[in-house]
Amino acid sequence: MVDKQQHKVPEPTLKRLPVYLHYLKRAYERGILTISAPQIGKELNCDPTQVVKDLATTGVKGRPRVGYSVHELIQAIEGFLGFDLPNEAFLVGAGNLGTALMSYPDFKSYGINIVAAFDSDASRIGRSSSGVNIIHMDKLPELAQRLKVRIAILTTPAGVAQEVAEHLVECGIAAIWNLTPTRLNLPEKIVVQNTSMYANVAVMLKKLKDTESDNS
Amino acid sequence: MVDKQQHKVPEPTLKRLPVYLHYLKRAYERGILTISAPQIGKELNCDPTQVVKDLATTGVKGRPRVGYSVHELIQAIEGFLGFDLPNEAFLVGAGNLGTALMSYPDFKSYGINIVAAFDSDASRIGRSSSGVNIIHMDKLPELAQRLKVRIAILTTPAGVAQEVAEHLVECGIAAIWNLTPTRLNLPEKIVVQNTSMYANVAVMLKKLKDTESDNS
DNA sequence: TAGATTGTTAATCGATTAACAATC
DNA sequence: TAGATTGTTAATCGATTAACAATC
Numbered sequence: 298m299v300d301k302q303q304h305k306v307p308e309p310t311l312k313r314l315p316v317y318l319h320y321l322k323r324a325y326e327r328g329i330l331t332i333s334a335p336q337i338g339k340e341l342n343c344d345p346t347q348v349v350k351d352l353a354t355t356g357v358k359g360r361p362r363v364g365y366s367v368h369e370l371i372q373a374i375e376g377f378l379g380f381d382l383p384n385e386a387f388l389v390g391a392g393n394l395g396t397a398l399m400s401y402p403d404f405k406s407y408g409i410n411i412v413a414a415f416d417s418d419a420s421r422i423g424r425s426s427s428g429v430n431i432i433h434m435d436k437l438p439e440l441a442q443r444l445k446v447r448i449a450i451l452t453t454p455a456g457v458a459q460e461v462a463e464h465l466v467e468c469g470i471a472a473i474w475n476l477t478p479t480r481l482n483l484p485e486k487i488v489v490q491n492t493s494m495y496a497n498v499a500v501m502l503k504k505l506k507d508t509e510s511d512n513s
Numbered sequence: 514m515v516d517k518q519q520h521k522v523p524e525p526t527l528k529r530l531p532v533y534l535h536y537l538k539r540a541y542e543r544g545i546l547t548i549s550a551p552q553i554g555k556e557l558n559c560d561p562t563q564v565v566k567d568l569a570t571t572g573v574k575g576r577p578r579v580g581y582s583v584h585e586l587i588q589a590i591e592g593f594l595g596f597d598l599p600n601e602a603f604l605v606g607a608g609n610l611g612t613a614l615m616s617y618p619d620f621k622s623y624g625i626n627i628v629a630a631f632d633s634d635a636s637r638i639g640r641s642s643s644g645v646n647i648i649h650m651d652k653l654p655e656l657a658q659r660l661k662v663r664i665a666i667l668t669t670p671a672g673v674a675q676e677v678a679e680h681l682v683e684c685g686i687a688a689i690w691n692l693t694p695t696r697l698n699l700p701e702k703i704v705v706q707n708t709s710m711y712a713n714v715a716v717m718l719k720k721l722k723d724t725e726s727d728n729s
Numbered sequence: 730t731a732g733a734t735t736g737t738t739a740a741t742c743g744a745t746t747a748a749c750a751a752t753c
Numbered sequence: 754t755a756g757a758t759t760g761t762t763a764a765t766c767g768a769t770t771a772a773c774a775a776t777c
Contacts, residue, residue, distance in 0.1 A: 307744060311719055315711040319671070319694045333758065341696045346746065349759065361752045361758045379718045397613035398710075402670070407711045408718050448721070454618070455535070472721040474713065478535040480557045488724060490717035494614075494708070495531035495623045497690065501706035502595045502624050503527055505664070505688040508704060523768060549734065563769065565735065577734045577776045 310351045311378075315407060316341060317351065318374045325367045333364030380408035385446050387470075389461060390453030391416040391431045394476060398450060400427035412444060441468040448472045455479045526567045527594075531623060532557060533567065534590045541583045549580030596624040601662050603686070605677060606669035607632040607647045610692060614666060616643035628660060657684040666690045 320341060324332060334352065338345035352365065357373040359365040375381045388395055391414045398404070399411060414425065417434040424430055432440070440446070449470045453461050458479035465473060472488035475481055481489055536557060540548060550568065554561035568581065573589035575581040591597045604611055607630045614620070615627060630641065633650040640646055648656070656662070665686045669677050674695035681689060688704035691697055697705055 306719070308716060309744070311716045312709070312712040315709060315715045316694070316696060319711070320696065335758075340698075342698065344746070345758090346760095347744095350745090350761095353760070359759055361760090362756075363753070364758075378715045379722055380715075384718060393613040393616045397609040400609045401710065404714075408714055448717075471724070472717055474717050478532070480532060480536065482556075482558065486724065488717060488720045490713050490720070492710070492713045493528070493531060494617065495535070496528035497706050497708045498620075498624050499531045499594045499596075500524060500527045501664075501688055501690050501704060502600060503522070504704045504706070506595055508687070508702065525768070551734075560770070561734090562736095562771075566737095566769090569736070575735055577736090578732075579777070580734075 306354050310354055313343070313347075313351055314355070314374050314378060317348070318371065318378075318380075318407075321367055321371050321374070325371060329367055331364050332367050332370070334359070336364070378408060380406065382408075383410050384408050384448055385410050385412045385444065386448035386450055386474075387412065387437065387441065387446050388414040388429070388450045388452065389416075389434075389437075389465065390451060391418075391421045391425070392452060392454070395450075395452035396425060396427075398452065398476075399425050399429045409448070409450075411450070412446065413440065437464075438468045441465075441470065446470070448474070450474045450476065452476050522570050526570055529559070529563075529567055530571070530590050530594060533564070534587065534594075534596075534623075537583055537587050537590070541587060545583055547580050548583050548586070550575070552580070594624060596622065598624075599626050600624050600664055601626050601628045601660065602664035602666055602690075603628065603653065603657065603662050604630040604645070604666045604668065605632075605650075605653075605681065606667065607634075607637045607641070608668060608670070611666075611668035612641060612643075614668065614692075615641050615645045625664070625666075627666070628662065629656065653680075654684045657681075657686065661685075663687040664690070666692065668692050671695045 317337060320337065321332070334348040335345040338348050352359070352370065355373040355377040357365060357369055386409050388399060388411050395414060399414060404411065411429055414429050414431045415434050415437050416422065416431055419433065421431055422433055447470060449465050451458060451462060451473050455477045458475070458477040459481055462473055462481045462483060466483055466487055473481065474490045474492065476492050478493055478495055480491070483489060533553065536553065537548070550564040551561040553564050568575070568586065571589040571593040573581060573585055602625050604615060604627050611630060615630060620627065627645055630645050630647045631650050631653050632638065632647055635649065637647055638649055663686060665681050667674060667678060667689050671693045674691070674693040675697055678689055678697045678699060682699055682703055688706070689697065690706045690708065692708050694709055694711055696707070699705060
């Protein structure tokens with residue numbers, strides 16, 4: 298067994314890379330061609346040695362006293378995360394959040410290409426303001442097979458999330474980005490990425506509470 | 514100095530508590546009055562001893578061989594996270610994501626009460642479909658002061674996020690839930706909670722890539 | 730009593746931070 | 754050469770997991 302799965306990148310690093318990418322793109326637009334880890338750290342207020350380590354995971358090389366080529370970094374991060382390939386995805390559940398994600402400005406440059414949206418509510422069928430076709434759930438199995446789509450963004454109501462997710466797996470979906478508060482029970486091999494809005498609210502409220510009690 | 518800031522709860526625990534809460538509420542609706550940590554762990558596929566530890570942070574007591582009172586747990590988690598108090602928040606940036614959050618089904622039971630939304634685009638002023646008033650940014654300073662709102666949800670375009678955030682701080686906002694990909698540079702004392710959609714996409718794509726290369 | 734589960738303490742694991750050598 | 758920054762190895766820190774006693 299060849300150890301192709303190079304040294305397993307820590308999840309926190311994975312989450313920081315898109316943050317660097319966003320910042321680097323803005324810097325590049327402003328004509329900055331070269332940048333050092335301490336500069337990035339100052340701007341994003343994070344530890345410079347952590348920046349060095351994070352960037353090293355993408356395989357890019359920097360030059361002491363100079364830093365990194367901004368362009369090379371952008372390419373390296375995009376390639377490493379797979380943002381340069383068209384990762385076609387279905388959006389399932391064309392409610393408010395789903396519709397918002399359809400018109401998310403630059404998903405395409407962040408690795409996700411929403412090729413179609415699905416809903417079981419007939420009144421939502423049609424074309425979204427952002428140009429994504431909203432199709433009835435009934436047609437998902439056939440389209441998934443034909444287009445070989447492997448990624449689904451789940452934005453249904455929480456109550457039906459489990460049931461819909463099971464259906465998606467039957468249709469050959471390999472990865473689900475779960476934006477519902479429901480925790481899905483699916484086969485091991487399915488990649489599930491949970492994004493809970495409430496989790497973030499909880500952390501924020503707690504921190505706020507703590508800072509407020511400091512002043513007492 | 515009294516150590517009121519009890520033992521500092523780890524952030525991962527803070528993020529899991531709303532997940533438990535959601536599950537417990539559903540269980541309570543189904544008439545389940547008592548539940549054990551192993552049961553919760555099985556349902557949410559996470560480690561039962563971690564569930565025990567997480568729940569202990571809220572101060573609730575369980576009974577060996579029986580488990581916890583579901584009702585008590587719900588109360589304890591809500592109280593601990595501050596979900597039981599009305600945490601009034603402004604939503605800033607009434608674009609697609611902002612509008613989606615306005616109609617998010619049960620933010621109110623998860624600690625956040627959006628009392629008003631703001632935008633600088635005149636065409637968006639009015640009342641949202643979910644009943645939230647969308648007001649011009651010009652009126653934010655006065656309203657923030659009058660209503661003593663301390664929390665802002667930032668859903669502006671990334672390009673203006675820093676500038677708007679600074680303005681919010683001037684208006685007395687103490688905590689910002691930042692849903693833009695921009696990393697904000699603000700005074701230390703301001704609580705900033707970053708929620709980047711792209712971070713989650715990155716983790717999912719990478720995991721998918723890894724599982725796929727396993728089969729080769 | 731027996732057995733399951735809580736609750737707590739200890740061991741492990743992994744990520745962050747610090748230290749320092751290499752290098753441009 | 755001098756000094757800043759990369760790159761790597763070691764130390765620290767914190768969270769998860771394991772072990773086990775307490776208890777119902």
